[in-house]
Amino acid sequence: MKKPKMQGLVMVAALAVATFVSASDDVQKVVVSTDAYNRLVFPEPYSTIVIPPEAELRDNPVPTDGKRGLLIRPADEADPFSIFIQLRSGEAFTVKLAPESGIDAQVFRYRNAPDLSAEPERESRPKDRWIADIILSAFQGARPSGFEPAGAPPSARLEMPNGGTLKLTAETQYRGSGHVVNIYRLSSDTSLEVEPRDFYRDGVVAVSLEGDTVSERDQPRMIVVEVDRG
Numbered sequence: 001m002k003k004p005k006m007q008g009l010v011m012v013a014a015l016a017v018a019t020f021v022s023a024s025d026d027v028q029k030v031v032v033s034t035d036a037y038n039r040l041v042f043p044e045p046y047s048t049i050v051i052p053p054e055a056e057l058r059d060n061p062v063p064t065d066g067k068r069g070l071l072i073r074p075a076d077e078a079d080p081f082s083i084f085i086q087l088r089s090g091e092a093f094t095v096k097l098a099p100e101s102g103i104d105a106q107v108f109r110y111r112n113a114p115d116l117s118a119e120p121e122r123e124s125r126p127k128d129r130w131i132a133d134i135i136l137s138a139f140q141g142a143r144p145s146g147f148e149p150a151g152a153p154p155s156a157r158l159e160m161p162n163g164g165t166l167k168l169t170a171e172t173q174y175r176g177s178g179h180v181v182n183i184y185r186l187s188s189d190t191s192l193e194v195e196p197r198d199f200y201r202d203g204v205v206a207v208s209l210e211g212d213t214v215s216e217r218d219q220p221r222m223i224v225v226e227v228d229r230g
Contacts, residue, residue, distance in 0.1 A: 027095070028094065029096045030108045032073075032106050033099075033100065033101070033105050034099045037105060037133060038071070038072055038097075038106045038107070039069055039072075039105070039107045039108070040083075040085075040095065041068065041069045041114075042068050042110050042113050043068075043087075043112075044087050044089060045066055045087070045088045046068075046085055046086060046087050047088045049070065049083060049084070049085050049086075054079075054081065056079065056099075057074055057075055057078070058073040058075050058076075059073060059136070062135070064139075064209070066194070066213075067211065067212065068113070068212070071132055071135070071136050077101075078099040080096060080097060080098045080099065082094050082096045082097070083095045083097065093110070131206045131225060133145065134147075134179075135208045135225070138183055144174055146177045147174035148174065149174060150175040152172055153170045153173045154170060155167070160198070162192075164188055164189075164190045165188060165190075166186060166214060167186070167187045168222070169185040169186075170183075175228055175230075178227065180225070180226050181223065182226070183221060183222070184222045185221055186214045186220055187219045188215055189216060191213060191215040192215070193214075194209065194212055204225070204226045205226060207223070207224050208222070209222050210222070
């Protein structure tokens with residue numbers, strides 16, 4: 001069976017590549033699963049990610065955590081390929097992915113970057129692979145497997161610690177597998193910086209953001225996965 005290929009995919013926050021502050025000559029080599037969505041985690045948001053057209057992927061990659069992370073899943077029997085990444089500071093590096101079947105989802109943290117999408121460890125926390133599948137489906141506008149539509153969660157307003165009011169406009173809610181998936185659109189009259197940890201509370205197991213800046217113009221979506229107590 002012919003494997004799908006990306007059509008010259010370039011995932012960028014801005015197509016114009018900024019001048020590099022530094023570029024590492026070292027290529028980061030990472031074994032990744034073809035059976036699940038793997039996560040690449042960075043210490044700061046990226047400005048540019050370039051994936052070559054010959055890369056064989058199951059689906060389009062999905063940015064998470066305000067562009068501090070990327071969900072990616074190679075196609076079955078995909079050949080190794082390299083990804084070029086430039087961070088917002090200008091630092092640039094290359095990650096070579098070696099697809100392998102029969103292994104769990106992998107997490108690569110560049111320079112030991114903290115995983116902002118992970119709740120503090122709990123024994124009952126769901127598997128990363130399950131969470132990644134849910135978040136990917138939600139960002140793609142699809143119903144997560146094992147979940148059913150349940151209307152929309154309540155909209156809300158949050159007073160941020162550093163000032164400013166954040167508006168959470170409810171879009172969709174799904175229930176199933178003992179959990180609730182809430183999808184919000186974030187907005188604010190003033191420019192605010194946000195990160196997933198701003199939205200954790202008891203019962204929340206994962207938060208993922210499309211972007212880390214919220215304003216009248218920048219209105220990223222947010223996915224919240226939490227334990228269903230209803």
